[in-house]
Amino acid sequence: MEKITCPHCGADNRLNVKYCSRCGQELPKPVQQPMETAAQPKIAVEKKKLSAARIIGIVFAIACAVAAQHFLFSPPSYDKVLVQVANEVNKACPIMVDKETQLDNALPIPPNSFQYNYTLISVDKGRLDTNRFKAILEPTIINGIKTSPQLKYLRDHNTTVLYSYKDRSGQYLCTISVPASKYQ
Numbered sequence: 001m002e003k004i005t006c007p008h009c010g011a012d013n014r015l016n017v018k019y020c021s022r023c024g025q026e027l028p029k030p031v032q033q034p035m036e037t038a039a040q041p042k043i044a045v046e047k048k049k050l051s052a053a054r055i056i057g058i059v060f061a062i063a064c065a066v067a068a069q070h071f072l073f074s075p076p077s078y079d080k081v082l083v084q085v086a087n088e089v090n091k092a093c094p095i096m097v098d099k100e101t102q103l104d105n106a107l108p109i110p111p112n113s114f115q116y117n118y119t120l121i122s123v124d125k126g127r128l129d130t131n132r133f134k135a136i137l138e139p140t141i142i143n144g145i146k147t148s149p150q151l152k153y154l155r156d157h158n159t160t161v162l163y164s165y166k167d168r169s170g171q172y173l174c175t176i177s178v179p180a181s182k183y184q
Helices: 033-073 078-091 130-147 149-156
Strands: 003-005 012-014 101-109 113-120 160-166 172-178
Touching: 078 101, 078 113, 130 149, 130 160, 130 172
Parallel strands: 113 160
Antiparallel strands: 003 012, 101 113, 160 172
């Protein structure tokens, strides 16, 4: 058991008494420096750990916010937009464009192409001169791409527009490809 020495008479007293057992003088309060000094570095270490944990937490939160902004709020890529446009067109398909032509569907073709698929409902492959058909139809298609408000988005992104045709039995006839250089 530790003792405290009286500064007046030099008698040893128990640590928990307030007055000296020999002279009756008030004893100084015991100094607990060794215990405080030992506790302080431990607290400082805990504060450093807490600061490091907070820093890691803040960095993690910022990374999550950046990732969320990138994946949730960034504009979709052009290929994804073309998929959405094709889905919207396909909701109405098949649809008759005129008395001879049926739009079957539309589909995006990466990179940066968009295809319309048509059926010529009263045409047989053996009876159609596809070269003549393409020569007659291509100027009309190019003019339509140049002037159609619905195709402005494709024009703005220099998209190649493809028009694929098949006959009434589903046999492939031809494809008219219109790159941006032809409609600009």
